[in-house]
Amino acid sequence: MRKxxxxxxxxxxxxxxxxxxxxxxxxxxxxxxxxxxxxxxxIKVSDIDFDRGTVTIKHLKTRTxxxxxxxxxxxxxxxxxCPGCGVxxxxxxxREKEHLKQRSLPxxxxxxxxxxxxxxxxRTESENGNEFLFCIKRHRAWQIVKDCAxxxxxxxxxxxxxxxxxxxxxxxxxxxxxxxxxxLAMTPATV
Numbered sequence: 001m002r003k004x005x006x007x008x009x010x011x012x013x014x015x016x017x018x019x020x021x022x023x024x025x026x027x028x029x030x031x032x033x034x035x036x037x038x039x040x041x042x043i044k045v046s047d048i049d050f051d052r053g054t055v056t057i058k059h060l061k062t063r064t065x066x067x068x069x070x071x072x073x074x075x076x077x078x079x080x081x082c083p084g085c086g087v088x089x090x091x092x093x094x095r096e097k098e099h100l101k102q103r104s105l106p107x108x109x110x111x112x113x114x115x116x117x118x119x120x121x122x123r124t125e126s127e128n129g130n131e132f133l134f135c136i137k138r139h140r141a142w143q144i145v146k147d148c149a150x151x152x153x154x155x156x157x158x159x160x161x162x163x164x165x166x167x168x169x170x171x172x173x174x175x176x177x178x179x180x181x182x183x184l185a186m187t188p189a190t191v
Contacts, residue, residue, distance in 0.1 A: 003155055003156070003157055003158055004157065004158065004159065004160045004179075005157065005172070005175050005176045005179045006031075006154070006157070006168065006172060006173065006175075006176040007176075008176075008180065010152075010154055011027070011031045011173065011176060013152040013154070014027055014031075014145070014148050014149055014152060014154065014168070014173075015027045015028055015031070015148075016152070017148040017149075017151040017152045018144070018148055021114070021117065021118055021121065021123070022118065022123055022134065022136075023144045023148065024114065025111075025114050025115065025118050025133075026040065026134065026136075026141060026144060026145075027144070027145060027148065027173065028110075028111050028114060029043070029055075029111065029115075030145070030170050030173040030174065030177075031173040031176060031177055032107065032108060032111050032177070033055060033105050033107065033177070034105075034174050034177030034178060034181065035057055035105075035174070036170075036171075036174065037138055037141050037142065037170035037171070038138060039057045040134070040141070040170075041132075041134050041136065041137075041138060041141060042057070042058075042132070043055060043057070043132070043133040043134070044130050044131060044132055044133065045119060045124055045131040045132075045133060046130070046131070048107075048112075048115060048133075049104075050112060050116065053106055053107055053108075053109070053112060054104045054105060054106055054107060055104065055105055055107050056102060056103070056104040057102065057103055057104075057105075058101075058102045066079070068082040068084060068085060068087070068089055069089075069091060070082065070085050070087055071084045071085040072084075073085065075089060115133070118133070119133075123135075141170055142169055142170055145168060145169055145170050145173065146167060146168065146169065149167070149168035154168050156168070157172050157175075
C-alpha cells in the first residue's frame with residue numbers, strides 16, 4: 001500500500017517512541033502546530049500564552065533587492081540596462097530588507113501541559129536574553145524524528161503524484177498536520 005502521509009495513530013506511536021520529554025514535546029509540537037522545524041526550534045518561552053492557549057511564531061526572513069546605482073530603480077537578476085534611467089548596469093546595489101511575519105495558533109491542553117512540565121523541569125536554555133524552549137539544532141531535530149520512526153518501524157512516505165519516496169521527517173509531520181486539518185474542515189459538523 002502506498003502511503004502519502006502519516007496517520008494520527010502513527011504520529012501517536014512516533015511520540016510514544018520518544019526517549020525523553022524534549023523529544024516527545026518536539027514531535028508533539030511539529031505534528032499539532034504544522035510549523036516548520038526551524039520555527040519550532042525558535043519558540044521562546046515568551047511566545048507561549050498559557051492563558052489564551054496559543055503559540056506565536058515570529059519568522060524573520062531577509063529579502064534581497066537589486067537596485068540601479070544611479071537612480072535606485074529596482075532591477076531583475078539579469079538586467080543589463082536600468083528601466084528607470086536607461087544606463088547600462090555593470091554593478092548593482094544590493095539592498096537587504098528584513099521582513100517579519102508572525103502567526104499564532106491555538107494549542108490543545110495536552111500539549112500545553114507537556115510544555116509546562118518541560119519548562120518546570122528547567123529544560124529551556126537562555127541565549128541573548130531569550131529563553132528558548134529547545135536548545136538543539138535543526139539536524140538533531142531531524143535525527144530525533146528519524147530515530148523514533150525507526151523504533152516503531154513506520155514505513156516510508158510515497159508522494160502519489162511524483163512517486164518520490166521520503167523518510168519520516170519533521171516536514172512529513174507538517175504535511176500530516178495539513179492533511180488532517182483539511183479532513184477535519186471537510187467533516188460535516190454533527191449537532
